[in-house]
Amino acid sequence: MIINNKRLLFNKRFFYGESKMLRNLTHIITSLLIVSCATLPIKKEIADGKFRIENFQSETGKQREYVYLMCHRKSESGWTQARQYDAGEHSLWVKAVVSDRDFPSAEKNAFVRFDMDFQEGGNYLLNRKIDDDNISVWITNKDTGLQVSEIITEELKRPLIIEDQLRKKQCSEGSV
Structure with a gap:
């Protein structure tokens, strides 16, 4: 027992x-x-009457590069995952940010504006090419890889001290 x-x-x-x-x-x-x-990242279906735009991000080596829609709901916005907007004519302000991982204070920015007609169900991607202190920004169709906008080239510059008021004004002029 x-x-x-x-x-x-x-x-x-x-x-x-x-x-x-x-x-x-x-x-x-x-x-x-x-x-x-x-x-x-979870791929959501594009809702009826909407288009989707995806921001660009690259953090390879020491250089960080971000190209994103600067505004959301008429206010300044930071980099985010893709968002959906109503299809049709839009004025979009895009911000490009280039910085060094070791020296974030050496950040340089450029701002471009796209006036385009975005198709319902469209899946778009912001793209860029950097050449010295200039950046070229354009929009591609993510599904086909074809360029759907003009290429706009701007000089990368250090941020202005009084930049907030200008960016707020630009966002209020945009359509998103």
């Missing part, structure tokens, strides 16, 4: 230990799945 109780006690400890380990493993796997799904 004593042997059976010891064996039963051993089996209970083993079972509870194994159950706890299995439960912890389940929690770890679930957490990893949640985190991995949260970090992946």
Whole structure:
């Protein structure tokens, strides 16, 4: 009887230990799945009557490059994932930012404005090419890879000290 109780006690400890380990493993796997799904960009379908525009981001080596819609809801906005807007005629202000990972204070900016007719269901991507202190910005159709806008080239400059008022005015003039 004593042997059976010891064996039963051993089996209970083993079972509870194994159950706890299995439960912890389940929690770890679930957490990893949640985190991995949260970090992946989720491609949403383009709603009826809308178009989608995706901002550009490159953080390779020491240089950081961002090209994005400067305004959202008539206010200044930072870089974000793709957004959808009503199809049709739009005036879009685009901000290009180039900086060095080691010297973020050496940031340079350029601003361009696109006046375009965006088609319903269109999937667009902002693109750029840097040549010394100049940046060329254009819009491509993400699905076909074809350029759909003019190429606008501007000089990359250090940000102005009194830039806020100008950017607010530009956003109020834009359509998004």
